[in-house]
Amino acid sequence: MRMNDFGGYTVPAQGLYPFQWNWDSAIVSAGWAVFDEARAWEELEKLFSGQWEDGMVPSIVFHRPSNTYFPGPDIWGTPQKPSKSTGITQPPVAALSVRFLYEHTENPELAEQKLVSLFPKLLAWHRWWYKARDPENTGVVAILHPWESGMDNSPAWDESMKFPIDKLPRYVRCDLNHVDSCMRPTQETYDRYLTLLHRFKAANFYDPSRLYWISPFRVTDLCVNSILIRANRDLRWLALRLEKDDIVKEIDEWLNKGFEGFKQLWDEDSGLFKCKDQLTGKLANAPISAAFLPLFAGVATKEQADKLTHNLERWLGQVNYGVPSMDPEDHRFEPLRYWRGPVWIIMNWMISNGLRHYGYDELADRIKDDSISLTTKAGLREYFDPLTGDGAGGRNFSWTAAMCLAWLDRPAAIAIGHKMSGPKKHLNA
Numbered sequence: 001m002r003m004n005d006f007g008g009y010t011v012p013a014q015g016l017y018p019f020q021w022n023w024d025s026a027i028v029s030a031g032w033a034v035f036d037e038a039r040a041w042e043e044l045e046k047l048f049s050g051q052w053e054d055g056m057v058p059s060i061v062f063h064r065p066s067n068t069y070f071p072g073p074d075i076w077g078t079p080q081k082p083s084k085s086t087g088i089t090q091p092p093v094a095a096l097s098v099r100f101l102y103e104h105t106e107n108p109e110l111a112e113q114k115l116v117s118l119f120p121k122l123l124a125w126h127r128w129w130y131k132a133r134d135p136e137n138t139g140v141v142a143i144l145h146p147w148e149s150g151m152d153n154s155p156a157w158d159e160s161m162k163f164p165i166d167k168l169p170r171y172v173r174c175d176l177n178h179v180d181s182c183m184r185p186t187q188e189t190y191d192r193y194l195t196l197l198h199r200f201k202a203a204n205f206y207d208p209s210r211l212y213w214i215s216p217f218r219v220t221d222l223c224v225n226s227i228l229i230r231a232n233r234d235l236r237w238l239a240l241r242l243e244k245d246d247i248v249k250e251i252d253e254w255l256n257k258g259f260e261g262f263k264q265l266w267d268e269d270s271g272l273f274k275c276k277d278q279l280t281g282k283l284a285n286a287p288i289s290a291a292f293l294p295l296f297a298g299v300a301t302k303e304q305a306d307k308l309t310h311n312l313e314r315w316l317g318q319v320n321y322g323v324p325s326m327d328p329e330d331h332r333f334e335p336l337r338y339w340r341g342p343v344w345i346i347m348n349w350m351i352s353n354g355l356r357h358y359g360y361d362e363l364a365d366r367i368k369d370d371s372i373s374l375t376t377k378a379g380l381r382e383y384f385d386p387l388t389g390d391g392a393g394g395r396n397f398s399w400t401a402a403m404c405l406a407w408l409d410r411p412a413a414i415a416i417g418h419k420m421s422g423p424k425k426h427l428n429a
C-alpha cells in the first residue's frame with residue numbers, strides 16, 4: 001500500500017494502472033483504515049476531488065501524467081476539474097468505505113468531521129446515478145461502457161458490444177507492455193471501447209443528459225446495481241447518524257424501486273441473475289460471478305438465494321479455487337483471460353459477505369479460505385487462475401492488499417461490510 005501511494009492516492013498497480021481508479025480507491029481506503037486512518041480519509045477525499053459538478057465521480061482521475069497507460073488524459077480530453085479525468089464512472093463502493101471508516105474509527109472527532117464533508121458528495125453521486133442513468137425510472141441504473149461495470153471484458157457484454165466499430169484515430173495500447181495478450185481483451189474489443197469513448201466525447205464532452213440516449217451500449221449491470229443498492233443501505237445508515245430524515249426517505253425510495261427493478265434480472269431457468277441489454281430488452285446469456293452479487297445487495301429472495309447457492313456449489317466443484325468469474329462449465333470460460341474466468345478477491349469478498357448475510361456460513365467460509373490460499377500461494381496479484389491458483393495480471397496490486405487487511409485478516413464481525421442494514425422490509429437476508 002505504501003509502495004503504491006502516489007501522495008494521497010493509491011495507484012492500483014504501478015505501470016499497468018498509474019492513476020487513481022474509482023472503486024479500487026474506495027476498497028483501498030478500507031485497507032488503509034486498518035493501519036492509518038488519516039490516510040484512509042485522504043484517499044477518499046482525493047477521489048472526490050475529481051467529482052464533476054453534476055455529481056458523477058469519474059472512473060479514473062489523472063492527478064499526474066504517465067505514459068504507461070492508454071487511454072490517458074489526452075485521449076479523454078475532459079476539462080480540468082480540478083484534475084483531468086475520464087468521462088464515465090465505476091461501481092459506487094465509496095459509501096461502504098465511509099461507513100466502515102466511521103464505524104471502526106479510533107478518532108471519532110476526525111471521523112465526524114470527514115463524514116460531514118464527504119456525505120453531500122456521496123449523496124450527489126448516488127443522485128447522479130438515478131438522474132443520469134435511470135431517467136426512465138425503472139429502479140435499476142444503466143452502464144454505457146464496459147469500463148463502468150469494473151468487469152470490463154465480461155462475456156455478459158459480448159452481444160451488446162456488436163455495434164459497428166467507427167473509424168478511429170490510430171492508437172497504441174499500453175496494457176500489452178505489462179501483461180501477456182492472452183490475459184487481456186482482444187484488439188476488436190479495444191476498438192469497441194474506443195468507439196464508445198469517441199462517441200461520448202463528441203456528445204458535448206460526455207454530457208450526461210445525452211449519453212444515456214445516444215449510447216449504442218446500454219446495459220443493466222449486476223455489479224453496479226448490486227453495489228449501488230448496498231451502498232444506498234450504508235448511505236442511509238450515515239444519513240441516520242447525521243439525522244437527515246428527508247434524505248433517509250429519499251434513499252428508501254431508491255431501495256423500494258431497486259427491489260422492484262431487480263425482479264427483471266432474475267432468470268428462473270438457470271437459477272441465476274443476469275445482466276440485461278436495455279436496447280434489445282434481452283437478458284445476457286452469460287453465467288458470470290456477478291450473478292451472486294444480489295446476495296450482497298440483499299435483494300434476492302430466500303428461494304432465489306437457494307438456487308444461486310446450488311449453482312455456486314456446482315461451479316466450485318469444477319475448480320480448485322473459487323469464485324471463477326464465469327461458470328467453468330460454459331464453453332466461453334477462459335481461466336486466465338480478464339473477467340472471463342479468473343478469480344478476483346474483491347468479487348470473493350462481496351459474494352462471501354452476501355452469503356453470510358443469507359446464512360450460508362459454510363460457503364462463505366469456503367470462499368474466504370480460498371481467498372487466503374490464493375493470496376498466500378501467489379501473492380498480491382490482480383487476479384488468479386481458478387484451476388491452478390497461479391497469480392495473473394498486475395503484481396503488487398493495491399486492492400488485493402486492501403482486501404487482505406480489511407477482510408481476510410479480520411473476523412467477519414469487524415470486516416468491511418460486516419453488517420447489512422436498511423428497513424425491515426428490505427432485509428430479505
Ligand SMILES: O=C(O)[C@@H](CO)O[C@H]1O[C@H](CO)[C@@H](O)[C@H](O)[C@@H]1O
Pocket residue numbers: 012017021023024059147149150151152175
Ligand atoms: O483494464 C483496464 O484498463 C481498466 C479500465 O478501467 O480496468 C481494470 O482495471 C481497473 C484497475 O484495477 C479496475 O478498476 C477494473 O475493474 C478492471 O479490472
